[in-house]
Amino acid sequence: MKRDLHIVDVTLRDGSHAVRHTFTEQQVRDVAKGLDQAGVEYFEVSHGDGLGGSSLQYGFSAVNELKLIEAASDVCSQAKAAVLLVPGIGTKDDLEDAVKAGAKMVRVATHVTEADVAKQHIELGRNLGLKTVGFLMMAHMAPPEKIVEQAKLFESYGAEIVYVTDSAGALLPHEVTERVSALKENLSCEIGFHAHNNLSLATANTMAAVDAGATYIDGSLRCLGAGSGNAQTEVLTAVFDRLGYKTGVDLYPIMDVANDVVAELMPRPQEVTKASLIMGYSGVYSSFLLFAQEAAKKFNVDERDILVELGKMQAVGGQEDLITEVARELANQQLTV
Numbered sequence: 001m002k003r004d005l006h007i008v009d010v011t012l013r014d015g016s017h018a019v020r021h022t023f024t025e026q027q028v029r030d031v032a033k034g035l036d037q038a039g040v041e042y043f044e045v046s047h048g049d050g051l052g053g054s055s056l057q058y059g060f061s062a063v064n065e066l067k068l069i070e071a072a073s074d075v076c077s078q079a080k081a082a083v084l085l086v087p088g089i090g091t092k093d094d095l096e097d098a099v100k101a102g103a104k105m106v107r108v109a110t111h112v113t114e115a116d117v118a119k120q121h122i123e124l125g126r127n128l129g130l131k132t133v134g135f136l137m138m139a140h141m142a143p144p145e146k147i148v149e150q151a152k153l154f155e156s157y158g159a160e161i162v163y164v165t166d167s168a169g170a171l172l173p174h175e176v177t178e179r180v181s182a183l184k185e186n187l188s189c190e191i192g193f194h195a196h197n198n199l200s201l202a203t204a205n206t207m208a209a210v211d212a213g214a215t216y217i218d219g220s221l222r223c224l225g226a227g228s229g230n231a232q233t234e235v236l237t238a239v240f241d242r243l244g245y246k247t248g249v250d251l252y253p254i255m256d257v258a259n260d261v262v263a264e265l266m267p268r269p270q271e272v273t274k275a276s277l278i279m280g281y282s283g284v285y286s287s288f289l290l291f292a293q294e295a296a297k298k299f300n301v302d303e304r305d306i307l308v309e310l311g312k313m314q315a316v317g318g319q320e321d322l323i324t325e326v327a328r329e330l331a332n333q334q335l336t337v
């Protein structure tokens with residue numbers, strides 16, 4: 001099947017944040033099998049923070065991610081496992097091990113202004129024969145010109161696709177259009193878009209991205225992902241079918257795996273709550289949600305105040321330890337008034 005739009009499913013990686021990295025091999029097998037049968041070409045599987053993410057800082061995985069990658073790859077007849085790698089969290093050795101476990105795509109993720117740290121990892125991805133992607137996170141924090149500059153670095157290292165990643169679910173549709181159009185005009189590789197639904201705009205933003213020229217788009221089943229979750233894979237399938245795109249994904253089977261498998265393993269419905277809405281409003285990294293809620297309880301402060309403060313500080317992934325500091329400071333301020 002010749003696809004003109006590629007839907008990459010991230011349930012088994014971005015969704016890992018929402019289940020606190022507790023995916024079991026059986027759950028991964030069931031989801032991967034459903035994605036494979038529905039015709040999805042690539043799906044991510046690993047710790048929410050990517051290879052090597054299992055740690056005190058980001059939360060320990062219940063099951064070693066290499067086992068999960070192996071379990072997922074074992075049940076697929078055509079779908080391919082992808083892994084996320086943040087240089088500094090995951091290593092080149094982690095990537096080589098993931099390939100042995102069955103990974104066929106790597107998405108090398110950096111903060112939107114730090115693409116230069118990805119050179120070795122992107123080159124390694126290409127040398128290992130992987131479909132190699134550069135993933136520019138927190139894209140709302142940089143103007144289109146900066147994103148073009150950084151995406152060109154990814155492209156020069158060998159990335160075949162460069163993503164605009166709305167990690168905070170903070171972008172509005174016209175801001176997605178500006179960023180994706182700028183990449184389309186200035187790069188020759190393919191462009192991708194990864195949404196978060198904190199402002200309830202994940203589908204609209206993904207449509208804007210595709211209109212502006214993106215050919216790879218991310219979704220998760222039932223939106224299972226960090227913050228309010230991602231664009232919903234089964235919804236993207238329906239919407240882009242209606243728009244006349246060939247995604248290669250079949251609607252009933254993708255709805256079935258969403259409803260019969262993923263809905264069953266979700267600890268809570270994936271909603272826009274007061275906390276996740278504030279993340280989109282203030283531009284806060286979606287993966288901070290559960291940490292902020294925990295800190296709010298521990299220090300008896302409003303989770304929204306923590307998130308607003310993190311937004312003001314322009315905190316980025318890797319600064320999870322700041323969350324407790326901010327909560328403690330807010331609690332101290334409450335005591336002194």
Ligand SMILES: CC[C@H](O)CC(=O)C(=O)O
Pocket residue numbers: 014048049050086109137138165166167168194226286287317
């Ligand atoms: C590196 C973890 C992060 O969850 C990646 C991602 O999906 C995003 O920035 O949205």
Ligand SMILES: [Mn+2]
Pocket residue numbers: 014167194195196225226286
């Ligand atoms: Mn994400």
